[in-house]
Amino acid sequence: MARIAYVNGRYLNLAEAAVNIEDRGYQFGDGIYEVFFAYRGRLIDEALHFARLERSRQKIGLEAPMGEAALRVVMHELMRRNRVETGLVYLQLTRGVARRDHAFPSPPPRPALTLTVRPKPEPPEELSSWGAAAITLPDQRWGRCDIKSVNLLPNVLAREAAKQAGALEAILFDEAGVVTEGASSSVWIVGADNILRTRALDQHVLPGCTRAALLGDVAAEGMDFREEGFSLEALRGAREVFITSATSFVKPITRLDGLPVGNGAPGLLASRLYARYLARLKEG
Ligand code: PDD
Numbered sequence: 001m002a003r004i005a006y007v008n009g010r011y012l013n014l015a016e017a018a019v020n021i022e023d024r025g026y027q028f029g030d031g032i033y034e035v036f037f038a039y040r041g042r043l044i045d046e047a048l049h050f051a052r053l054e055r056s057r058q059k060i061g062l063e064a065p066m067g068e069a070a071l072r073v074v075m076h077e078l079m080r081r082n083r084v085e086t087g088l089v090y091l092q093l094t095r096g097v098a099r100r101d102h103a104f105p106s107p108p109p110r111p112a113l114t115l116t117v118r119p120k121p122e123p124p125e126e127l128s129s130w131g132a133a134a135i136t137l138p139d140q141r142w143g144r145c146d147i148k149s150v151n152l153l154p155n156v157l158a159r160e161a162a163k164q165a166g167a168l169e170a171i172l173f174d175e176a177g178v179v180t181e182g183a184s185s186s187v188w189i190v191g192a193d194n195i196l197r198t199r200a201l202d203q204h205v206l207p208g209c210t211r212a213a214l215l216g217d218v219a220a221e222g223m224d225f226r227e228e229g230f231s232l233e234a235l236r237g238a239r240e241v242f243i244t245s246a247t248s249f250v251k252p253i254t255r256l257d258g259l260p261v262g263n264g265a266p267g268l269l270a271s272r273l274y275a276r277y278l279a280r281l282k283e284g
Pocket residue numbers: 035181182183184185186205206207208209210211244245246247
């Protein structure tokens with residue numbers, strides 16, 4: 001079945017879906033995006049994703065192409081046309097088409113809104129098959145990683161380095177040796193002190209929606225938790241490491257820079273949080 005994309009008000013076969021060569025997203029990476037996980041027809045953590053989209057949009061001064069309710073209709077229509085109930089919905093919004101000049105075009109062009117959908121298998125019932133390897137790398141991104149910008153070259157290079165090393169994710173650390181996040185995920189550890197930690201939000205990390213949702217689960221489980229940064233050494237000495245994102249859900253990191261994390265199997269806290277995550281998916 002042909003895949004269908006949404007391009008500025010039209011539903012088109014992916015092969016015919018195209019944007020103008022002078023689109024500022026293409027020319028400058030002048031745009032933002034969101035990735036939603038859809039589970040059996042429902043968009044997971046959708047309020048969090050829409051709120052982040054809105055914040056990213058305002059931070060780069062883009063006009064809203066349509067209201068949230070209309071956007072929701074488009075997303076569900078695109079899922080219906082692609083016959084995807086469980087999968088990923090990718091949304092991109094750029095400053096639109098204008099003669100190439102760095103500063104914002106005046107008057108502002110119509111922002112370009114494009115969406116695609118692709119199927120993704122349901123999360124596994126068991127965490128044992130879901131663990132992955134990661135490497136560590138210096139964070140070479142810009143100073144506003146809180147904006148979900150389409151400028152992803154450092155993330156792309158980090159993920160390629162991970163792939164070359166036989167790993168899935170690259171966990172990034174800043175110049176002070178403090179972990180920021182993964183190239184496309186939030187990072188959590190359970191330290192030698194048994195405390196669960198993830199970095200507090202600032203301009204150097206993306207406020208993960210899966211992270212935000214999981215904070216509720218952490219509280220409900222009564223886990224010993226601190227929202228604070230941790231060093232590369234703490235990461236290396238952690239009992240458990242896991243990442244979260246709309247695409248990886250809760251994913252244990254069982255090997256780090258070629259060495260096993262803990263006993264090399266998904267940890268207890270990751271397993272409990274994953275069970276909560278699955279329960280939330282199913283409850284709706
Ligand atoms: N990435 N940090 C970064 C840098 C990310 O790119 C992502 C998500 C996250 C986790 O955010 P969330 O839980 O809202 O998915 C954290 C998406 C999935 C991507 O770029 O494909």
